[in-house]
Amino acid sequence: MDNAERLFEFPHRHLLGIEGLTPVEITALLDHSETYVEQNRQTNKKKSVLSGRTIINLFYEDSTRTRTSFELAGKRLGGDVINMSVSTSSVKKGETLIDTAMTLNAMHPDVLVVRHPDSGSVKLLSEKVNCAVINGGDGAHEHPTQALLDALTIRRRIGHIQGLRIAICGDILHSRVARSNIHLLTTMGARVRLIAPKTLIPTDVERMGVEVFNDMKAGLEDCDIVMMLRLQKERMNGNYLPSVREYFHFFGLDYGKLSVANPNALIMHPGPMNRGVEIDSEVADDFGRSAIHEQVEMGVAVRMAVLEILTANLDQPAPRNL
Ligand code: CP
Numbered sequence: 294m295d296n297a298e299r300l301f302e303f304p305h306r307h308l309l310g311i312e313g314l315t316p317v318e319i320t321a322l323l324d325h326s327e328t329y330v331e332q333n334r335q336t337n338k339k340k341s342v343l344s345g346r347t348i349i350n351l352f353y354e355d356s357t358r359t360r361t362s363f364e365l366a367g368k369r370l371g372g373d374v375i376n377m378s379v380s381t382s383s384v385k386k387g388e389t390l391i392d393t394a395m396t397l398n399a400m401h402p403d404v405l406v407v408r409h410p411d412s413g414s415v416k417l418l419s420e421k422v423n424c425a426v427i428n429g430g431d432g433a434h435e436h437p438t439q440a441l442l443d444a445l446t447i448r449r450r451i452g453h454i455q456g457l458r459i460a461i462c463g464d465i466l467h468s469r470v471a472r473s474n475i476h477l478l479t480t481m482g483a484r485v486r487l488i489a490p491k492t493l494i495p496t497d498v499e500r501m502g503v504e505v506f507n508d509m510k511a512g513l514e515d516c517d518i519v520m521m522l523r524l525q526k527e528r529m530n531g532n533y534l535p536s537v538r539e540y541f542h543f544f545g546l547d548y549g550k551l552s553v554a555n556p557n558a559l560i561m562h563p564g565p566m567n568r569g570v571e572i573d574s575e576v577a578d579d580f581g582r583s584a585i586h587e588q589v590e591m592g593v594a595v596r597m598a599v600l601e602i603l604t605a606n607l608d609q610p611a612p613r614n615l
Pocket of ligand 1: 356360564565
């Protein structure tokens with residue numbers, strides 16, 4: 294399949310979430326990302342497909358991986374990338390998200406990449422601007438490029454997603470990574486288990502087609518992938534856990550708990566990691582089984598693919614989700 298056919302397979306103006314995407318659309322994004330994995334390993338990583346295009350990173354929350362990889366992705370494709378520093382912007386003088394977005398929109402960017410603490414805020418913003426909008430994480434709602442890079446990592450390591458037993462463990466309640474991954478992995482035919490204390494599991498989450506476990510060893514049994522999540526203390530308003538020490542004892546991933554999973558089970562973590570809280574250092578640094586650095590590598594390729602496809606779609610008449 295060539296580039297033009299892949300654009301046809303993903304006829305959207307924005308990437309706001311994984312929910313609602315079809316297996317064909319997800320596969321088109323993953324297939325296109327593959328070309329950039331190889332390009333990023335070459336000495337010359339540059340292409341010019343985004344020449345003349347402007348991408349603005351507008352991050353209202355801290356980020357290392359997502360913001361840096363969108364910047365690298367845009368620059369490697371020949372685009373101009375601006376990182377707007379919210380802490381030194383007129384946001385500090387009281388300007389709202391929508392006024393800020395419309396101000397930036399007046400400068401004719403082609404893509405806004407937005408991270409914001411409020412669920413739904415990025416969709417709202419997308420309705421006010423003319424450019425393509427990519428959700429870089431909105432509250433506890435979605436983080437679509439994280440789920441895509443996780444899927445690409447799994448696909449490259451194991452060859453497929455369909456039929457895999459995948460455990461997502463930790464603070465599910467506050468995790469946009471968990472939500473996007475549940476949508477993507479169930480859509481692609483994986484069997485998803487959530488493992489967490491009762492206080493960190495959303496009510497009625499079984500409706501998303503997952504199984505819930507409150508015991509690590511029971512949940513990890515025969516799993517092919519173990520995806521760990523950090524405790525999102527910045528979104529907690531109350532006491533969800535007796536202590537971090539007790540949390541690690543019952544829910545931290547160590548070789549003892551991992552022993553019930555598939556012997557080749559892949560260990561994943563979206564980062565940032567809190568060593569000794571949700572994951573033991575030895576497990577995190579297990580070069581044979583941990584895919585954590587590969588996930589970061591895949592993040593650049595996925596973001597290059599998404600930027601290329603969405604900017605190409607800007608030139609198409611009436612995309613489906615305008
Ligand atoms: N996984 C992730 O979103 O990391 P950052 O917060 O560093 O972007």
